[in-house]
Amino acid sequence: MRKWMPTLVLVLIFAAGVVYASSHNFFRESAPAPQKLVAVGRDAVTGIRIDKTGSEPVELVMQNGKWVMKLPQTYPLNSYAVDNWLNALEAATAGDVIEGQPKDPAKYGIGGGNGWNITVTDSDGNAHKLAVGSTLPAGGSSYVQLESGAVISVAQDSLSGLLLSVTEFTDTTPFEWDKDHLSSLEWEGASSSWVLKRGESGSDWKLNGKKVKEEDVSSLSDKLINIATSEQLRSTSELKNESHRFTLTVTLNDDKAPKVYQGWTTPDQTDTVWIIPPDSNWAYAVSAANVEEIEQTAKSIKPAEPESGSDSGQ
Template sequence: MKRLLPTLILVIVCIGGFWYASSQNFFKDKTVVDEKKLFTLAAADIQAISFQAKNAASSESPDAVYDLTELTKKDAGWEMLKPTAYPINSFSVDSWNEAFAALTYEGIVEENATSLADYGLAEPKQFYQVSLKDGSTKKLLIGSPLPIEGHVYAKFADSPKIFDVTESLLEGLNKQPLDFVNKNAVMVAYDNVNSIQMDWKGSKWLLEKAQADKTVFESTWKLDGKDRKAEEGTALLDKVVALSTAELPKAAVEVKMEAPELKFTITESEAGKATISTFNGKIDKENVWIAKQGGAWAFSVPLASIQEAFDASKPAATPVPSIAPTVAP
């Protein structure tokens, strides 16, 4: 019996340890998260969005202004209705839809609230609404902060239930119109570009695709008639198509384009049909307003970025080797 005693003690200890570990959920899959979804919907089913968020310029003010943004899905993609019909980057809208569809809540504060004013939800200024394929809508109202930092009261427009929602989840929805705008000043079909000429302050360069049967990435190029490798040609093309704005565009008619200092002439080809697009640019202090000829919008691009795109055509400077000074004997 004495020989078995240590073994029995070890067995008892192991059983006790297993029981304790089980009670502490040590054997649960830590990757499983019990998410409390606010609703069940697919982001792809969203056909229109409307929300009111704090204006970026007054977001820290107690009297912050709340701006209304509205977008709707058309056959050709997303279009902005309010504040105005800016050109849209559909990927940005899709990201917003994904963030909305993924919203969760921390807990239910009250099942059947009768005094919405207690939660800042009697006349809420902040809301997010989506319209779905089946014709239904989901409108989430945002109220006052909870006593817990980083949490706010929220409810659906058609329900008395009050939720506790973390503000960090709403940050992905608090967008400004600029966040949805297609910011590219020179919009072309990259794979279809055959040539591009840049005229800047009286000087110019011409980049031409040398092999029509190859893609822009495979073809060699000619720069002002001189052969260039594929990567050299696309590097210069990239500089042009990467020109973008950091502010809301203006209606093209608002920008006076007499005697523009900048001009891009771009030839594209698709299915054997060639098209030529012209983009003009006018200097305005430290920026250049660029508008496509016949286009609706003008984009403000830093003057330094324009100069960098022009200078990219120049060969890189060859470093001069340093010569060690001669020490007299």
């Protein structure tokens, strides 16, 4: 028995090693990294086109290092939407191959004027095309044809960030400024006027010459900046017989010229105010109620209470 002891010890050590290695996945092949849906890095993308049945095509191009909208109109672009779209493209992965050489893509809801079509152009001028079809019977994924080739499944979570409309790419907020650099707001309206100015100390504010709380100033500024349109923008040349509703002059402490925003109403849409930002050819439709709320917010701001211990009797 003693002569077998060394061999038995080695066997036990080997068995223990196998168990240890197995428990730590030493013998298991690592899973391959998911294949990207489009093999183009976000920094190499220079063109995006999205076509959807029954909707206007959306086309974005990179010009002089900046994204601009080319179709359906040269609307002002929401840079955050473009950035999120590129992130979604970078993260999108291909699923299972459904059919390698499909003879009839229409059975997957692809082609024949159905679904979505995406074209991504890279810096070398190559066009990468995706056709999005129907939802798989099990749900959660859609059929996608790559470059008119294989039909694969792609998770709808990956696709949702890519299937955007023109409205989702358009900057829908007419007012824009850095609140920290705000020096003054001057409102000349059909029903009210007011002037809000930052004091010399930089931390105090006055509305029509009376000191007000900074939180009230922030609330008024935020209400203006957060106004957004839910309608398609109109060219300023399309506005006819308009009536002046307000002028908002915004001054920043950056030594640049003030920004002047104009608000107009038209006889055919009296409940809508068309806001035109400075140096813009586009008008934003907002509810007249939103404008009235701004005026009411300014009216409701009360003068700040004197600081405790100050001599208010003089």
